[in-house]
Amino acid sequence: MGEHALLSASSSHRWLHCTPSARLEEEFENTSSVFAAEGTAAHELSEYKLRQYLGETVKRPVSEFDSDDLDYYTDIYVDYAIELITEIRSNCKDPIILLEQRLDYSCYVDGGFGTGDLVIVADSTLDIVDLKYGKGVAVSAEENPQMKLYALGALALFDSLYDIKTVRMTICQPRLESISTYEITADKLIAWAEGELRPRAKLAINGEGEFLPGGHCRFCRARHTCRARADEYLSLAKYDFKLPALLSEEEISEVLNLADRIATWAADVYAFATDLAIREGKEWHGYKLVEGRSNRRYTNERAVVETVTAAGYTDIYKQSLIGITDMEKLLGKKMFKELLSGLVEKPAGKPTLVQFSDKRQAISLNNTAEADFKEVI
Template sequence: MGMHCLLSASSAHRWIHCNKSARLEENFENSTSVFAEEGTYMHELGELRLGRYIGAVKESNYKKKLKAVQLNQFFNSEIEESVEVYVAFAIELIEATRKSCKDPIILLEQRLDFSKYVKSGFGTGDLVIVADGTLEIVDLKGGAGVSVSAECNPQMQLYALGALILFDCLYDIKAVRMSICQPRLNNISTYELSAEELLAWAEDVLKPAAQLAWDGEGEFEPSEYTCKFCRAKATCRARAEKNLEMARFEFRQASLLTKDEITEVLSQADDIAKWCRDIWAWAEAMAIDGEDFEGFKVVSGRSNRAYGDEKSVIKKLTEAGYSDDEIYARNLKGITALEKVLGKKVFSEVLAGLITKPPGKYTMVSDSDKRQAVILNNTAEAEFKEEI
């Protein structure tokens, strides 16, 4: 978490590969989202809990701060439990380090400056543990969408670099271990490399890429990976050109596409569909703001009838003699809503054996998807075997 800077750690994967994205993104507002605000809140809660554990927050102060934190709009049992997973993981690491090093440095929400390699570059390490020979960095991620791996993760490597610069003169750090804790996806990912390897990456990969990005030089590198969260993704010409190359695909002259040609289309279909959705969303927002796109117009979407004032409706119906049974519907809350009320642990204990999960509807994805392929027995080959 932290203030926005041109070459931020969280967007490092983008500007390292697509150097020109950094300056291009400056043309667009860096807006925050409710998810980002929720993430910030989870960090505050985690910092408070861990601060108490390591003695950085006094008990009386802790209670006062906790009260304030519990009044926050984002506070609920699901968030509390997710943060507890992070806190438990952090405590485990702290205690493991204490076994081998009497007096490790433990820092929470530590500003880490890596401007030696990236102009104006800094970030915040959620948990930094420095012990003899080892540096440990932990990053809490509140997201529930995509599981993030620590392996070769440039954001984590930048934090580690900042910490290495800060502490290497005091502790002879040999190994750097980076962990991402993403409780909502049960994801704890750890990656280790030597301080030497980290510094070599910083010199050979990071520094030149950061210089190009700062200067607005280098390459555009559109890909699913780089463009996903880029603020320029809707109107970026490089991305458009890459996707429009598809339209120039030269199919063999035949009435029907071959299987190979379909595979070729499929390999790009997802990117193109995402690009079209991004352009549509961008243009729609502009059109609602008054911009004119020839051949398009803004209309009102479908809307449903709604009660103006529920209390008045209930009063009128009661006065008219209708009973509660006729007025009210009583439904069981959905699984996610109920889990939020009960908390994950109680939910799984109380409702053990009562939650079912039918197999998901089959869907085709690319090989890069992490999910395991299902074994189908209705393939042409299987059907042939069944017949003989």
């Protein structure tokens, strides 16, 4: 496993908000996941492809994740990187191009360093490009602290040699078809580092400051048993389980704002408790381990048919109308439309309340729909 900084760039969104979390995490084992391993494979393959493009003699990496998908999505990132390199070369005779470059930002954050997937220095402009292979949530480059730390590390390497005025930071997420770029002046980046980063990092390295729960808790190793996180969500008990009709609009808004995070927190605690019960035999008051529910299934359907048929039973199949997708394939789209257009409908989906950040378009309901949704209320 590679070396990791206590105040790593990848976890900066968390320790900049919740400064004591970095030291608290040290009490928990730093385990990896299959998703992290897949991301490593994507980075290694991308690096190989780019080094080939740059004329280097390199050996193609091999991993358990090798697949057409891995090849396809890394190509998207590599194609973007090549386009950027080509564009920069058209305006700069001899830019510096670095791949998987260690970037040390310890002049602002004690012991801080990270790895830049692609770093390009051309005259007065510095480009930092980061590949994110995950497909969970699109990550914006705008004011992204991880990218800022990478940029600070690159400035430390080259600012004495080049008069860098502009820093461009790009996050490429090929599996989400997302490419986000943010531009900032070098002066503003350094001002942020001096005014905000340095003092927050000092608190974090000393384990000082206030615990601050939030979306950044998602990947914190202490999230299962963090007292501050529990206190925030348990604070909903102040509503004393009043019926929704007795809550004020402000109270309902507060509950809705926390609902998703409470569900995630509860699932984290449950998974943590279950894991300890299974691995260490930990007993939790009021709970026990039992065999989960499962559905019966045939181990050999052909043998079942032969056995039951030999016993004289023949009515062992149920016939039903094939589904719409299969029917359309059978008839062809044109015939399907001619024969069944009046017999197929797509009902409106059930209204669902989501956060404003959801990309689906808002709908409005008139009063005649009230009866239809009484069950929801």
